[in-house]
Amino acid sequence: METPDSNPSPGARETQAFPEGVKRLEAGALVPDWVTRLDRTAFGAAWKHPAEHEALWLLPEVAFARWACIPAAGEAELLRIAVDPAHRGGGLGRILLEACQRELAEEGMLRLYLEVRASNAAAIRLYGACGWERCGLRPGYYPDGEDAALYQRMS
Numbered sequence: 001m002e003t004p005d006s007n008p009s010p011g012a013r014e015t016q017a018f019p020e021g022v023k024r025l026e027a028g029a030l031v032p033d034w035v036t037r038l039d040r041t042a043f044g045a046a047w048k049h050p051a052e053h054e055a056l057w058l059l060p061e062v063a064f065a066r067w068a069c070i071p072a073a074g075e076a077e078l079l080r081i082a083v084d085p086a087h088r089g090g091g092l093g094r095i096l097l098e099a100c101q102r103e104l105a106e107e108g109m110l111r112l113y114l115e116v117r118a119s120n121a122a123a124i125r126l127y128g129a130c131g132w133e134r135c136g137l138r139p140g141y142y143p144d145g146e147d148a149a150l151y152q153r154m155s
């Protein structure tokens with residue numbers, strides 16, 4: 001596989017680094033089994049079938065990002081993003097997240113939000129690289145008592 005750094009533009013990166021490119025799961029389509037498996041691997045439990053207001057973007061077999069969308073408010077929340085462990089650190093998380101951000105902006109969702117475990121250095125680095133800014137903290141938010149850091153991105 002090409003490394004993303006060897007390609008000059010984001011579009012070329014997307015095509016060459018991953019031949020199938022980023023895809024959006026069609027409304028009503030079944031969540032592929034590999035997404036469920038990766039969900040369990042990354043988070044310990046898989047989420048249910050997407051609700052009507054949710055959207056899923058995929059790098060087939062390797063990564064997914066799940067969003068809750070509120071088009072009328074121009075907002076969306078990143079619920080989960082995961083890259084297969086064997087493919088982490090190769091720039092795929094960034095390719096996927098940037099593709100989601102572009103499509104959401106095209107659909108008028110310019111204000112993006114997320115929460116993340118304060119200790120999740122890889123995710124926090126990814127969000128920083130993709131233009132997100134820290135905007136708050138929810139102390140003891142997670143069941144194990146860990147804080148959630150809040151991030152936002154305005155296009």
Ligand SMILES: CC(C)(COP(=O)(O)OP(=O)(O)OC[C@H]1O[C@@H](n2cnc3c(N)ncnc32)[C@H](O)[C@@H]1OP(=O)(O)O)[C@@H](O)C(=O)NCCC(=O)NCCS
Nearest residue numbers: 080081082083088089090091092093094122123125126129
């Ligand atoms: C977070 C995650 C999606 C990142 O995906 P990835 O493909 O490994 O990320 P990339 O290779 O695109 O790297 C993006 C940035 O994060 C940095 N990064 C990646 N892994 C890192 C790590 N383990 N520690 C520190 N920084 C890391 C990269 O250096 C890069 O930053 P840069 O552009 O400033 O150099 C992936 O680690 C993952 O699936 N984690 C488990 C699920 C999870 O925690 N999701 C987030 C909460 S919903």
